[in-house]
Amino acid sequence: MRLCFPQSDVRRTWTVELLPQPGGPVLVCQQCAQGGQRLTGPAARSEVLAHLASHARRDLLPAHLRTCQCHERGCGWHPRHRGCHGPIRLLLARDHGGRAWRLTDACTACAAATSQAAVVPETILAAAVSSRGRANTRRKRHPQGPDSRTRVQEMLNYLAVALPTATGADARLIALQCALRMNNVARVRLPLGLLRSLRLGSASEAWRELSEAGWLRPFMSDGGVITAQMLDAALLTQHPARPDRLQAADWAVRSASSIQTDSAPLPRLAALALAAHTVAGENQGAVSAEQMARECGCRITALPVILKHLVAEEVLVSWTGTGEAGDLRWELVSNRA
Known part of the structure; x- marks a missing residue:
């Protein structure tokens, strides 16, 4: 009997590209249906990172269901190494001299083997989500006027x-x-x-x-x-x-x-x-x-x-x-x- 394990429908890899245009670079996201978003030069990097972070916040997944996306794709994002091991991290990688950015789940070994990449502290995402939740929470109403x-x-x-x-x-x-x-x-x-x-x-x-x-x-x-x-x-x-x-x-x-x-x-x-x-x-x-x-x-x-x-x-x-x-x-x- 073959054992079947449930696969998550949430893709934990998000990729954006910066296409050079006469009026400034245009952000093109593979996950978003809308067309490119024109960016301003000095703030282009910040807007790219904010866009990727927004995807990670929306597509939350419990830690025990997260897998190494690099391994799922045959570990083609880095040189060969001994194999996947270690906790799953959120990895930000830059390709093609900064014209493409990728945010993905990767094990500790794959993250260490990937060049031009950095592990994103997930406390940043957690803090942003919690602060947003507090902002959306209705404040407790105090009685107005007499009792x-x-x-x-x-x-x-x-x-x-x-x-x-x-x-x-x-x-x-x-x-x-x-x-x-x-x-x-x-x-x-x-x-x-x-x-x-x-x-x-x-x-x-x-x-x-x-x-x-x-x-x-x-x-x-x-x-x-x-x-x-x-x-x-x-x-x-x-x-x-x-x-x-x-x-x-x-x-x-x-x-x-x-x-x-x-x-x-x-x-x-x-x-x-x-x-x-x-x-x-x-x-x-x-x-x-x-x-x-x-x-x-x-x-x-x-x-x-x-x-x-x-x-x-x-x-x-x-x-x-x-x-x-x-x-x-x-x-x-x-x-x-």
């Missing part, structure tokens, strides 16, 4: 003005996600799984409320995703950086889902509003009772019942209020902050 907590707080305050007073808590939770997740043409796609995370189900009544308020126009769900076109043009000026808005939307989902045992949307919206108004890095916060009621879409008189419910759900440690029009203060459970 997620502040973005949600500002959007809740905006929705308290933009939406009708009677808009329900489930519709406000959806409106918040739509406002934070919409793209640059004011269109948003909400997965049904996200609505389930908020324990809203299909929320058909909430979508109807937002549609009748003229705030958005929902479309039919497709493949588990609900698409809507936002009709509030002012939203395009609220948060210009979409990656930061998406991060804030995820933060809002986690905060609104902090209540595990209750499916009512109003306590979830209240828990989200409290978290948004809590000082970052602390467990305590304060806001006017009137503003909290507007953001939750409820009456001020309903706040004590909601807050007591959040204490029972272990979202709040305690809360205090100084009258209906006064400040509301609270302390979140440490793992909810």
Whole structure:
């Protein structure tokens, strides 16, 4: 049985010629399909070497697959010697008094036997490739403007003005996600799984409320995703950086889902509003009772019942209020902050 070894399709020999012309030498590459490239006299050599190096960078091959190209061609590039041995090197050779240049893989023995040739340190190619890779790597993006907590707080305050007073808590939770997740043409796609995370189900009544308020126009769900076109043009000026808005939307989902045992949307919206108004890095916060009621879409008189419910759900440690029009203060459970 004859053993067959895979042969590489990558040719590891690149040859260019410099053809003298009245306006200057022309570089002709045997591997490139395009015609000759005219060179300037003083920089001709540099451009030849750069052209050959570009081929070597594009046609990279693992070291264990590289073979001595000189031996493949019958060792006709040098006088006879004892045979191929030693590691494979990248060899640059000059022929015909500098009118032809060759870059090829050659073993250490063949490289030493080749006249007018020099071994090219492959660290030069590796450094060029790595620097090029770093240049093409996208820089890590840093958030612009306020953090997620502040973005949600500002959007809740905006929705308290933009939406009708009677808009329900489930519709406000959806409106918040739509406002934070919409793209640059004011269109948003909400997965049904996200609505389930908020324990809203299909929320058909909430979508109807937002549609009748003229705030958005929902479309039919497709493949588990609900698409809507936002009709509030002012939203395009609220948060210009979409990656930061998406991060804030995820933060809002986690905060609104902090209540595990209750499916009512109003306590979830209240828990989200409290978290948004809590000082970052602390467990305590304060806001006017009137503003909290507007953001939750409820009456001020309903706040004590909601807050007591959040204490029972272990979202709040305690809360205090100084009258209906006064400040509301609270302390979140440490793992909810």
